[in-house]
Amino acid sequence: MSDVAIPYSVKPHPVTGIPNGKFAIWLFLASEVMLFGALFSSYILLRTGAPSWPHGADELNVPLATVNTMVLITSSITMVMAWASLKMGSLSKYRLYMAATLACSAGFLVIKYIEYSTKFHHGHYPSTSNFFGIYFTLTGLHGIHIIGGILVNAYLMIFTGMWKTDREHFENRVENAGLYWHFVDLVWIFLFPSLYLL
Amino acid sequence: MDDKIYGYWLPVDVSKHGGGIDGLISVVHWFMLLLFVGWGIYFIWVLMKFRARPGHTALYQPVKASFSKYIEAGVVVFEAFLLFGLSAPIWAKYKNDPPKESEAVNVRIIAEQFAWNVVYPGKDGKFGRTAPEFVAADNLIGLDPNDPDGKDDVVMVNQLHVPVNKPVITTVSSKDVIHSWNIPVLRVKQDTIPGARIPVWFEAKETGHFEIACAQLCGLGHYRMRGDVIIESQADFDKFLAENAPAAPTAQAPAPTAPAQPVPTPPVAPEKKVTETPHH
């Protein structure tokens, strides 16, 4: 119903060089950096203040997490490919790569689920210790970000009507979703060593 | 208690370190007053002089306000003086230069909802070990019954006796939530952080009977987490310790006055009467 034309909602602004949406997503990511930054700082503070802290590799499943890291990196690559396919004008390829991205994301969650249920099975809950508390909180919050990304990406894969009516706008949306997805990836790249390896 | 010592400004200061704090407070307030009155006179003057009226117009050209620059610079310089000339040194002297433990009266303060447990090490000069698992209705601070150091510890509730003219180190901690160890007349305030033991010291220069207050919201009984501090001569203090030393077989001292209410009870109308008598 928005019949008010918003300037630079599709075309880049002459001075900043980007359209509104991309600007917004960068700002959003800046706030996400502060969110995860605060959580990482809390982790560091709790860990340095603790008399003893378990070695991540002794408590957590490093091979599974390594696989998950690969899965997530792959999904980032397919996300870029999806956007590139759009730029080259192939909607079918775009759909294919987007499906691959979604498959990887779902795979990530499945592996995460296996990890979680093994932990629960062994009686390891967030309340067990601050190590597990931090582990579940950080990976859980990251998991919620993954689910958010899946919802957005699935929407963009299924509803491609805009591709025909407003091609540049659609490409922008996919690019922005990609930026978000890379960020979620990046968070995992930080989480993996700091939780599992250190 | 003598209500007259408390008025509408700073109460009497009976600590040796408090002079610096009071001095800073009064310098800052004179400075604030000077600035505010100066601004205020100018403010009222411009409001009257430049009010809209027939024939009066505004000046488009910005005024050259070099005078204000001097004032601003003056403010900055004075703030720097307050900071580096007064506040930081006073704080550093107070925090970094505590009396030696061997020369001071050492007291452990264990806060809980809603009482102050005051522990003296007893004759041996050593505090008994405390641990949460030993906490019971007759052992509020959780003294380890097997620790010989704790046998002679004197435990009081809401009553801090200290000798005059001798440094006192109160090491504060908390059993449950954050409280704040606040003795206004001694210019002492320290949050009690659960999981931490923080020493805070003072040296009283006058005898008397004053108040301990909790300065940090700690629950529904925060308002009645009140204690008494009794500053007395060394002789009286020694007598107090001797009278309250635990009887030989048990580790606990009876809490002689003002029983604590660690379990939240439905509040009664707060007591208004002052039970204590002036101590002078």
Next chain:
Amino acid sequence: MSVNANGHAETADAHAHGHADHGGAHHELPFWQKYIFSQDHKVIGIQYAVTALVFLFFGFTLMMLMRWQLAYPGRAMPFIGSLLTNGMPGGVMQPEFYNQLGAMHGTIMVFLGIVPLAVGGFGNYVMPLQIGAPDMAFPKLNMFSYWVFLPGGVVMLSSFLVEGGAAQSGWTSYPPLSDIATKGQTVWLLAMVLLITSSLLGSINFIVTIVQMRAKGLTMWRLPFFVWAQFVTSFLLLLAFPPLEAASVLQLMDRVAGTSFFLPSGLVISGEVLKVAGGGNPLLWQHLFWFLAHPEVYVLILPALGIVAEVLANNIRKPLWGYRLLVYATIFLGFMSFVVWAHHMFMTGMGTTMSTFFQTTTMIISIPSVIILTCFLISLYGANIRFTTPMLFAVAFLPMFAIGGLTGLPLGLTASDIYLHDTFYVIGHFHYVVAPGTIFAMFAGIYYWYPKATGRKMNDTLGRIHFWVSFVAINGVFMPMFFQGMAGLSRRLYDPTVYAHGRGVQPLNVVISWSVWLLALGQLPFIWNFFSSIRGGVKVSINPWDSTTLEWAAPSPPPHGNFLTDPVVYRDPYEYSVPGKATDFSPQFVEG
């Protein structure tokens, strides 16, 4: 530029000029799209403002209840006491209810009142108009922000109804107390997550709009100061709120999943050892909380300074003195507000290095505040001051904000803070900043922009009554608090007369309480004025204050899409009394 009081005629005129994309007001939207789920920044702004005013008034009534207990501890409250049977059996307030009222008063005033009014209300309504934009960059997101904020507020208030009542650990929610508090605290945290999300989305929208959508010719150095204030505020919201979100998540985990992020080992609660893993750190919360909450203070102040700047410039009839200095000071203030947070924690056992660092940054941050105030004061020199109703509030803001700022000095210096920390002196200090300060600025803004939103002016006589009663009463409320604090009285005491030093200053509590109730009475003319002027106010032209900024180029009220022709900006924002001009104001949007 045709100046016409009748907005509808102008819309038709614009349509004739072929600005089809601006003719949104013509397609009659269904009621729910026009007024409820609206995407028009002006409707959303009004939604925010009215909701926030209701919350503010609610938060104020909580304080009025507390004030009875403080003036007459333990005495049954007449009439009202008998209605609140839960918190006040027999009309006598209970300490747990007192603590709930205190925590909720702070939370409501800050997160549900002032921020939504200053940013959501004024920012949303005025900022796009002042930059000549047709709307916010993301109208749907804007709507969404409001519809996340409102449930957040409702959830927050509903916490009074859960078992054990609302949150009662203060608006700062320090653990371990908040970790072991009743269920209301969980509701508080959930509501905070909603409110934070709303603020985050709003701030993104604001920044993008200000950067990308300014009218032709409107460079950053030609922006009205209000827009600058909103710009810096948005960055503070964007970057300071996520750490509180993180902290809220951690506290939620502590309360719901049994973690012990904020719980050290070996806690004994009411004689029972707390069964948690332990190993946490209660100060972690304070660091995360104040990392948000100090920038938050500037979120409360900066929009107010922005409003005061607009109203001052308009009523002194000359350019603001030191416009660029004001902007630089504001940006500097924004940066510095991220490195002063631990001055709220001087009494937590901080070492000398840390305390010196934070008291130094605190003294530094006072400098831009002094500069801003000085710029305003110098602007008054050589002016032609009109004492309109909004101007009265803006003028009164200056000395009261100064009191608030000055009394921050002894609190920011560690040595004097030893004595004053957590006393009523603190309460007096920050209330002078946000109540006689920010809220007076909000009133100035309401009287000032009301004609833009409705096409009518609010009644001046009622406005003056509102001003004088509020001015006298609010000083009666907060000035005595400094003396109570000086006497050493702690804050958050259900019954101050338990202490001898409290009994000494108890007469002041009676003065304060009656001032509070007088202040409440003083708001009645405002409430009546606000609603009755919608239909009964005097109709005015689209630029009734002879102002220079862009919002006065749009019809009153502006249609969906705001401007009839795309505005072009030709000059600086406050070109008043330019020599050689026929009028004493040269609007930004008029050529030549």
